[in-house]
Amino acid sequence: MLIFSAFMIDSPRALIDVRERLAVALRQAVQQFQSSDPNVALSVTPCQDLRFGDYQSSAAMLIAKSTQQNPRELARLIINKLEVSDSCDKVEIAGPGFINFHLRSDFVSEQLSVISADPNTGARKVGTPTTIVIDFSSPNIAKSMHVGHIRSTFLGNALARITRAVGHHVITVNHLGDWGTQFGKLIYGYQHFLDKKMLAASPIAEFERLYKETNTLSEKDPNILQGVRQELVKLQSGDPENLRIWKEISIQSLQEFQQTYQRLDIRFDHELGESFYNPQLPHVVEELKKLGIARESEGAICIFFENDPALAKTAPMIIQKADGGFLYATTDLAAFRYRADQWKANQILYVTDARQQLHFKQLRTAATQWFCALNKPAPELQHIIFGSILGPDKKPIKTRSGEPIKLKDLLDEAESRAMKLVETKNPELTEAEKKQAARVIGLGALKYADLCQNRDLDYTFDWDKLLALQGNTAPYLIYAYVRIQSIFRKEDAKILGGKFQLGTPEETALGKHLIQFGDTLHAILKEYRPHLLTNYLYDLAVKFSKFYENCPVLKAEEPVRSSRLALCHLTARTLKKGLDLLGIETLEKM
RNA sequence: GCGCCCAUAGCUCAAUUGGAUAGAGCAUCUGACUACGGAUCAGAAGGUUGUAGGUUCAAAUCCUGCUGGGCGCACCA
Numbered sequence: 001m002l003i004f005s006a007f008m009i010d011s012p013r014a015l016i017d018v019r020e021r022l023a024v025a026l027r028q029a030v031q032q033f034q035s036s037d038p039n040v041a042l043s044v045t046p047c048q049d050l051r052f053g054d055y056q057s058s059a060a061m062l063i064a065k066s067t068q069q070n071p072r073e074l075a076r077l078i079i080n081k082l083e084v085s086d087s088c089d090k091v092e093i094a095g096p097g098f099i100n101f102h103l104r105s106d107f108v109s110e111q112l113s114v115i116s117a118d119p120n121t122g123a124r125k126v127g128t129p130t131t132i133v134i135d136f137s138s139p140n141i142a143k144s145m146h147v148g149h150i151r152s153t154f155l156g157n158a159l160a161r162i163t164r165a166v167g168h169h170v171i172t173v174n175h176l177g178d179w180g181t182q183f184g185k186l187i188y189g190y191q192h193f194l195d196k197k198m199l200a201a202s203p204i205a206e207f208e209r210l211y212k213e214t215n216t217l218s219e220k221d222p223n224i225l226q227g228v229r230q231e232l233v234k235l236q237s238g239d240p241e242n243l244r245i246w247k248e249i250s251i252q253s254l255q256e257f258q259q260t261y262q263r264l265d266i267r268f269d270h271e272l273g274e275s276f277y278n279p280q281l282p283h284v285v286e287e288l289k290k291l292g293i294a295r296e297s298e299g300a301i302c303i304f305f306e307n308d309p310a311l312a313k314t315a316p317m318i319i320q321k322a323d324g325g326f327l328y329a330t331t332d333l334a335a336f337r338y339r340a341d342q343w344k345a346n347q348i349l350y351v352t353d354a355r356q357q358l359h360f361k362q363l364r365t366a367a368t369q370w371f372c373a374l375n376k377p378a379p380e381l382q383h384i385i386f387g388s389i390l391g392p393d394k395k396p397i398k399t400r401s402g403e404p405i406k407l408k409d410l411l412d413e414a415e416s417r418a419m420k421l422v423e424t425k426n427p428e429l430t431e432a433e434k435k436q437a438a439r440v441i442g443l444g445a446l447k448y449a450d451l452c453q454n455r456d457l458d459y460t461f462d463w464d465k466l467l468a469l470q471g472n473t474a475p476y477l478i479y480a481y482v483r484i485q486s487i488f489r490k491e492d493a494k495i496l497g498g499k500f501q502l503g504t505p506e507e508t509a510l511g512k513h514l515i516q517f518g519d520t521l522h523a524i525l526k527e528y529r530p531h532l533l534t535n536y537l538y539d540l541a542v543k544f545s546k547f548y549e550n551c552p553v554l555k556a557e558e559p560v561r562s563s564r565l566a567l568c569h570l571t572a573r574t575l576k577k578g579l580d581l582l583g584i585e586t587l588e589k590m
Numbered sequence: 591g592c593g594c595c596c597a598u599a600g601c602u603c604a605a606u607u608g609g610a611u612a613g614a615g616c617a618u619c620u621g622a623c624u625a626c627g628g629a630u631c632a633g634a635a636g637g638u639u640g641u642a643g644g645u646u647c648a649a650a651u652c653c654u655g656c657u658g659g660g661c662g663c664a665c666c667a
Contacts, residue, residue: 095610300665321665328667469629471615479629487626554626
């Protein structure tokens with residue numbers, strides 16, 4: 001017995017998915033006295049109210065329902081067969097038949113040691129990695145990025161970081177809007193009204209000006225309108241000069257986008273615009289016709305969904321116009337196939353706003369039929385929807401003149417507002433420190449405000465709330481991190497190793513929360529909801545603050561002091577790692 | 591007209607997807623050792639989860655009706 005326990009403590013044990021381990025034990029226990037109904041999912045969840053225990057299961061009540069048994073009696077039977085003594089010191093029945101698990105304190109300590117030694121801070125890798133393509137941001141060439149792009153950009157970036165951290169093979173792609181009828185006006189404007197100085201200073205602003213100018217002139221002057229049409233036709237038929245101008249507009253725009261992405265620390269594995277798929281579009285349409293998936297109707301080539309009850313009554317998906325032109329849907333089908341064939345995608349995530357739900361339902365159905373007809377597996381298409389950003393009037397946010405707010409202006413304002421706060425709260429920082437703090441806090445607050453809400457819903461944008469430094473905000477989390485860093489700046493604060501000792505309620509609560517970081521990341525993979533991570537991190541910061549308030553660290557006696565330092569250290573690492581997965585930086589001072 | 595979505599404290603949002611006494615922050619009121627950073631912490635108050643039924647041992651969550659709001663519906667993306 002003595003030897004065994006010494007072995008358990010000394011040997012480095014693996015990271016454990018506590019929830020899954022308890023669920024497995026539970027299923028094994030149930031199987032010993034009855035065949036379980038496969039329709040009943042026997043799961044274990046963290047307790048909402050920690051007075052009941054650490055984890056709970058409603059398995060007994062669920063089984064009792066289908067087998068007409070007494071739930072409490074059944075729970076007793078399950079507990080008798082349950083083998084969880086390595087992680088729990090108490091398992092009890094409560095209420096109508098809940099099974100409550102209480103973790104052993106030494107088990108929690110041991111897990112904390114394992115996580116502390118883990119370079120990935122407890123973010124376990126998935127058992128079977130898959131290839132996930134994430135399509136996000138997708139601004140239009142020759143136009144500024146604006147508020148309409150921020151949710152896609154922030155959500156996509158966070159999801160890419162999270163899925164990568166748990167070991168999936170992730171490919172990020174920026175599906176740029178670089179083709180369309182607006183290029184007729186742009187090229188005409190470029191040829192007649194280009195201001196080279198402005199182009200050099202701010203290319204996109206110049207493109208926007210060219211577009212507007214040509215647009216207003218072509219409304220008044222039929223000759224100009226005719227010219228615009230001609231330029232578009234020339235471009236589409238491959239005229240070298242117009243292609244050169246189009247290419248230049250694309251490159252210049254992309255370079256300007258790049259500055260924004262750099263500022264936000266966002267990278268793409270591929271920047272493939274719609275134009276990239278142009279050569280493939282005729283083949284796609286031909287193939288779909290040949291396979292009997294698409295057919296002609298009123299001059300256009302369409303895909304109908306008679307066999308799909310959810311889509312039967314919807315308008316068909318048009319993949320070629322009566323005039324021979326191709327559409328958004330055609331490009332999406334071509335891109336879908338490209339990602340499947342070239343990148344071997346198992347799953348494709350489209351981070352696009354909720355209004356496009358019908359389009360993506362149709363795309364999923366069409367693509368599935370297509371791949372089925374070709375006898376190859378189709379990647380799983382996931383539409384990661386999000387709501388609109390509303391202004392104080394509860395309508396989609398706009399500038400006073402009714403234009404969309406430019407992303408750059410938003411980022412600038414975030415930083416300048418954060419700078420004002422830093423100057424009032426901590427004037428003794430150096431200028432460089434203030435600037436750095438303003439940047440990290442401003443941009444972090446903006447990203448966090450977006451990510452911390454359930455993405456399905458619209459949300460109300462409010463500067464004061466997102467930069468408010470209390471509550472579920474980036475500044476509050478960063479502040480918790482900064483306080484910890486401040487401890488480690490003291491001369492005598494060194495991490496001495498040693499064991500975690502969870503003596504006080506605050507230490508226990510913090511420790512138990514810290515070991516759930518990995519579980520939280522894995523929970524996000526189910527529905528790709530990053531706000532589960534922000535909720536976790538906010539909880540962590542709150543639990544840390546309570547600990548910090550009640551448990552002196554540096555003044556404590558050994559070995560408690562070392563244990564508390566280690567708790568501080570792991571909390572800081574978890575905060576930093578979690579924020580990093582959301583695309584948010586941390587600070588040493590603020 | 592057809593279809594999808596939403597409604598939770600005065601405000602902004604949660605609720606581990608059907609679980610136990612629905613939780614936070616703001617705003618309001620009260621308190622905290624000249625503080626390991628007070629950008630913090632403790633407490634009070636605030637709710638018939640839009641409404642009326644139904645299913646269930648258990649409903650904010652599922653089903654039906656109603657009210658109020660958002661969005662999408664053949665050649666835009």
